[in-house]
Amino acid sequence: MHETDMTKALILTVRDWWEAQPERPQISQIHLTVGQFTCVEPASLQFAFEVQTQNSFLQGAKLVIRETPLIAFCHRCQQEYQPEIGIQYACPTCSSPMEDIRSGRELKIERIEYEQFNYMS
Amino acid sequence: MHQTFDAALGIDLLHANQAGADHNRTHFDEWGITCFNVMSSPGAGKTALLERTLAGLTPDLKIAVIEGDMTTELDADRLRRYNVPVIAINTGRSCHLDAKMVAGGIHRLAHEYNPTEFDLVLVENVGNLVCPAEFEVGEHVKVALLSVTEGEDKPLKYPVMFQEADCLLITKMDLAPHLDVDLNQIIANVRQMNPHVTIIPVSAKTGEGLSEWFDWVRTEVGQLAGMQSLVVGH
Ligand SMILES: Nc1nc2c(ncn2[C@@H]2O[C@H](COP(=O)(O)OP(=O)(O)O)[C@@H](O)[C@H]2O)c(=O)[nH]1
Ligand SMILES: [Mg+2]
Numbered sequence A: 001m002h003e004t005d006m007t008k009a010l011i012l013t014v015r016d017w018w019e020a021q022p023e024r025p026q027i028s029q030i031h032l033t034v035g036q037f038t039c040v041e042p043a044s045l046q047f048a049f050e051v052q053t054q055n056s057f058l059q060g061a062k063l064v065i066r067e068t069p070l071i072a073f074c075h076r077c078q079q080e081y082q083p084e085i086g087i088q089y090a091c092p093t094c095s096s097p098m099e100d101i102r103s104g105r106e107l108k109i110e111r112i113e114y115e116q117f118n119y120m121s
Numbered sequence B: 001m002h003q004t005f006d007a008a009l010g011i012d013l014l015h016a017n018q019a020g021a022d023h024n025r026t027h028f029d030e031w032g033i034t035c036f037n038v039m040s041s042p043g044a045g046k047t048a049l050l051e052r053t054l055a056g057l058t059p060d061l062k063i064a065v066i067e068g069d070m071t072t073e074l075d076a077d078r079l080r081r082y083n084v085p086v087i088a089i090n091t092g093r094s095c096h097l098d099a100k101m102v103a104g105g106i107h108r109l110a111h112e113y114n115p116t117e118f119d120l121v122l123v124e125n126v127g128n129l130v131c132p133a134e135f136e137v138g139e140h141v142k143v144a145l146l147s148v149t150e151g152e153d154k155p156l157k158y159p160v161m162f163q164e165a166d167c168l169l170i171t172k173m174d175l176a177p178h179l180d181v182d183l184n185q186i187i188a189n190v191r192q193m194n195p196h197v198t199i200i201p202v203s204a205k206t207g208e209g210l211s212e213w214f215d216w217v218r219t220e221v222g223q224l225a226g227m228q229s230l231v232v233g234h
């Protein structure tokens, strides 16, 4: 359900950007990075996005979600490993606890693709 | 002709909430208040713990409660019996408190009372193991509750909250003898992802573990108050 809130936050941020563009371009794609070690479910986010952008300036825009895996760094082994979410988080080699998360916590709007009339060409 | 362009944003989706949380934390720091965000699944015993905490720590500590997990107005009344301000937040159908909702609560607190009189604000979050951990409300300390009836695997299944908690209270310990629950397994599961968390098994019913919890609260409040007075220069 919090995907609704996340989507609201997403739309507000994109709207701020859009309103600052003199041309008010047609946005075709929004690229997000969503870490696997967050509370966000990409499918729910897609659904909420479709519902909330109907009849808005984002009508027809596509949400492209890149998921990043949970990657931790074990200081004892001096190497990265991928914890198995839901099963085991400690280092599979030496059982040290997961302390240093290198990837998987991201919730980011990376970039926007938009169409615009180009006078130059 | 129409061309496709690209604009790099690189903005955190939770940016607005984070800014709101910082706003709240600045208030707390100015007022010399420590804020605890108390989180758990529904029914793990947050309100029962808060009742015991108010009974055990007031009036030595001046406490106010921000109640975001109201099933009925009865919950707030249960807490008001301890003569502390209880600010009820209407969360609508939201599955977590966000910084803006809590801002409304603390502005009300500041309007109705002298906020500098308080030492501790306890925020009872919406009962949910998933997202309250993701939406900071301006707290200094995250407290997670897990009742013994919920099973050893919950920390593995809902890791974000347990990974971020500063203190984990394993609640309803009085029920443990009646269940097939392995306390050491719960602790090991949490330590896999959060080795430094303080873990205290408690029972709001029998009082087990509560003095250890009270000591922990006093220490946290004392340490933070020391830092706040250095920064603000009171
Ligand atoms: N046996 C036992 N029951 C408890 C304890 N703490 C809370 N409960 C019960 O668990 C239920 C939910 O408690 P409550 O504090 O409302 O949980 P909340 O939803 O997290 O606020 C109530 O029926 C409480 O009486 C405890 O330490 N032992
Ligand atoms: Mg409650």
Ligand SMILES: [Zn+2]
Binding pocket: A001, A002, B094, B095, B096, B131, B132
């Ligand atoms: Zn939520």
Ligand SMILES: [Zn+2]
Binding pocket: A074, A075, A076, A077, A078, A091, A092, A093, A094, A095, A096
């Ligand atoms: Zn290792």
Ligand SMILES: [Zn+2]
Binding pocket: B023, B027, B103, B107
């Ligand atoms: Zn304010």
